[in-house]
Amino acid sequence: MQKLSINLKNCYGINSLEYEFNFETKKVFSIYASNGTMKTSFAKTFLDLSEGQESKDEIYTERKTKRKIKIDEKDLQKEGLLVIKPYDESYKSDKINRLLVKPELKKKFDDQYKNIKKSKEGFITKIKKISGLNETDIEQEICAIFYQGVREKFFEALETREKEVLNDDETSHKNIKYSELFNDKTKDIVKNKDFINSIESYVTKYNELLERSNFFKKGIFNHIQATDIAAQLDKNGFFKAEHSISLKGTKDEIVNKKQLEKVIDDEKNKILKDKKLKEEFNKLDKILKKNQNLKNFREYLSNKPEIINEFKNVENLKAKLWIGYFKENKESFRNLLPIYNQSKKTIEEIKKQAKEEKNIWDKVITEFNEKFFVPFNLFVENQAAVILNDKTPSVSFKFNDKKVERDTLLRVLSQGEKRALYILNILFEINARKKSNRDCLFIIDDIADSFDYKNKYAIIDYLNEISKNERFYIIALTHNFDFHRSLSNRLDMGRKNKLNVLKSKDKIELIEEHYQNNPLTYWIDNLNNNKMLIASIPMARNLLEYLGKNEEKEQITKFLHIKTDTRKSTIKDLKCILKVIFGEEKVKEDQNQDNSSYYDLLKNESKGIQENDNSLESKIVLSIAIRLLAEDFMIKKTKADVSGIEKNQTNKLYETYKEECLQNNNTVKVLERVNLITPINIHLNSFMYEPILDMGIDELKQLYQDVEKLIKE
Numbered sequence: 001m002q003k004l005s006i007n008l009k010n011c012y013g014i015n016s017l018e019y020e021f022n023f024e025t026k027k028v029f030s031i032y033a034s035n036g037t038m039k040t041s042f043a044k045t046f047l048d049l050s051e052g053q054e055s056k057d058e059i060y061t062e063r064k065t066k067r068k069i070k071i072d073e074k075d076l077q078k079e080g081l082l083v084i085k086p087y088d089e090s091y092k093s094d095k096i097n098r099l100l101v102k103p104e105l106k107k108k109f110d111d112q113y114k115n116i117k118k119s120k121e122g123f124i125t126k127i128k129k130i131s132g133l134n135e136t137d138i139e140q141e142i143c144a145i146f147y148q149g150v151r152e153k154f155f156e157a158l159e160t161r162e163k164e165v166l167n168d169d170e171t172s173h174k175n176i177k178y179s180e181l182f183n184d185k186t187k188d189i190v191k192n193k194d195f196i197n198s199i200e201s202y203v204t205k206y207n208e209l210l211e212r213s214n215f216f217k218k219g220i221f222n223h224i225q226a227t228d229i230a231a232q233l234d235k236n237g238f239f240k241a242e243h244s245i246s247l248k249g250t251k252d253e254i255v256n257k258k259q260l261e262k263v264i265d266d267e268k269n270k271i272l273k274d275k276k277l278k279e280e281f282n283k284l285d286k287i288l289k290k291n292q293n294l295k296n297f298r299e300y301l302s303n304k305p306e307i308i309n310e311f312k313n314v315e316n317l318k319a320k321l322w323i324g325y326f327k328e329n330k331e332s333f334r335n336l337l338p339i340y341n342q343s344k345k346t347i348e349e350i351k352k353q354a355k356e357e358k359n360i361w362d363k364v365i366t367e368f369n370e371k372f373f374v375p376f377n378l379f380v381e382n383q384a385a386v387i388l389n390d391k392t393p394s395v396s397f398k399f400n401d402k403k404v405e406r407d408t409l410l411r412v413l414s415q416g417e418k419r420a421l422y423i424l425n426i427l428f429e430i431n432a433r434k435k436s437n438r439d440c441l442f443i444i445d446d447i448a449d450s451f452d453y454k455n456k457y458a459i460i461d462y463l464n465e466i467s468k469n470e471r472f473y474i475i476a477l478t479h480n481f482d483f484h485r486s487l488s489n490r491l492d493m494g495r496k497n498k499l500n501v502l503k504s505k506d507k508i509e510l511i512e513e514h515y516q517n518n519p520l521t522y523w524i525d526n527l528n529n530n531k532m533l534i535a536s537i538p539m540a541r542n543l544l545e546y547l548g549k550n551e552e553k554e555q556i557t558k559f560l561h562i563k564t565d566t567r568k569s570t571i572k573d574l575k576c577i578l579k580v581i582f583g584e585e586k587v588k589e590d591q592n593q594d595n596s597s598y599y600d601l602l603k604n605e606s607k608g609i610q611e612n613d614n615s616l617e618s619k620i621v622l623s624i625a626i627r628l629l630a631e632d633f634m635i636k637k638t639k640a641d642v643s644g645i646e647k648n649q650t651n652k653l654y655e656t657y658k659e660e661c662l663q664n665n666n667t668v669k670v671l672e673r674v675n676l677i678t679p680i681n682i683h684l685n686s687f688m689y690e691p692i693l694d695m696g697i698d699e700l701k702q703l704y705q706d707v708e709k710l711i712k713e
Contacts, residue, residue: 004070038503046443083431108346168232171327176304185296205274449484540577574598
């Protein structure tokens, strides 16, 4: 990867943006974009590409969107792109399990488990049809009934009933859907005391009838066993060999299966249609009628009364039904377990090896614990299960030596600490990309936003590390100038890799950063430039204050506020003060303009600033001019005496204006903006001019023009 070219139109507010990133000499770029310019829109456009989505303009939906993103003249593929958002509390990397084991170990397991999984899915699909349950519930129920509810023990649960399923006995219950008997609507009634008592009464009467039966005997021989015998005799050729049977209480011989089944059915119906037994059923039915949700359950029991007595032992009934389903799919069941057993030993060996494996996972966890300052440590609990059951790894946390859940941890952590936890998932993503050994472009959107300084610099250090990977290419976007500056310095970026955003009505431009080092030093060396001369005033005032030169500090204040002699102060007056702090060799005289009005120079320079001039000195010049024009306006309107105002002059004039003058809403709004913006823009100690750096030149020019209109009105 050498060059990334982008051509975007109408993508989430980006009207037009064309640029070519050249990675030949440096594989990382830092873009400083003040709020509202393009940072999030840029990242969202790339995120769309990574997710296979089309980009759009969400406001002007009718506008045609264009998104051309190419690497070395070929379309960038989503597999080679990772977009890292500022913060997403719910985000969990889907690449974590790729880090847990060596590829050859994972492949070995996959080869062993492939046939098992295929056979298991085929078996469950068949069970699904006759049980009425979905795949997940089938597995859950089987494990619950036959293996104490341990979900991962599906095969072991089947093994407990292998002999019972594979014997020649017929299934005790056929054509009964598990889902009709056991579901969310019936789960309470089968535990209901009245229902249980009614079942017991029904069973008592049923057993009495069995005792009086000619053929059936309670606990010895019932209709199910009789049906089973009929099937077995027929299956083994008993009747074909011309044998016959005679039953107690009858002289007729039975010579075929059909005759035997008729006798069994007649005897069964004689019992089930008994008047007193029906009375017991009606009592049971009354209980069920109380709940409209049990309508299907009632109908099912009415149609299959032979199953009612089985409810005296619900768990036993469940087991019988499942064994019946297994028997109905005996061949599938018979083939499933040997496949599992053949691979079981190998799988256990892989599981053991996985527990002992020291790999990238450990490196990521260690890296996080060492680099980031948070009140918890991380460890992984189920590394082997990730391989064996294709599960997502479980990251656990120790908070003050106590294990806590992730959701609990999130409730007690600060925002900065939560963001550090988010970074962990980013580490997984990045290390997964390392493992893939292919080129990857990272679009990083303000990843350090709202971090404390310790963790912010940990991120910078980590970005420095990954920038050294020969397959990684980075474009970092931020609205935080301090982060932009720190990242650029730490990663040793040159001018071409440090970009600023210039936004106009029609397009967005990425321009190389003008100042590579301290701009203040550059200004001092170029005080013959009018804008740099004016922009150096706040710095000079701060230095005079720090050096205890109070007289000169008071004198220079008239160039930052309207004082009694501001309008008649000259450029020469300003230079005389600057010589005290910068030295005569830096502050050169200029016979052509030194006697000119400073106030006029300030206004002329402000008017001449173009919309594409995003330099720091131009923003400071505009900010000073806005303040002086606004103060000039308020002083004229209020006739205020400013000689006694020692600090916060703009705000005090603003409060006086609101109290004494007939207020015009538009005027007040303009002055409010002046009062809000200019104090933090003009002071050097406002985080080294970071607030003004975040402002667009167009916003300052508009405010200057608005204040100028107030003067003219």
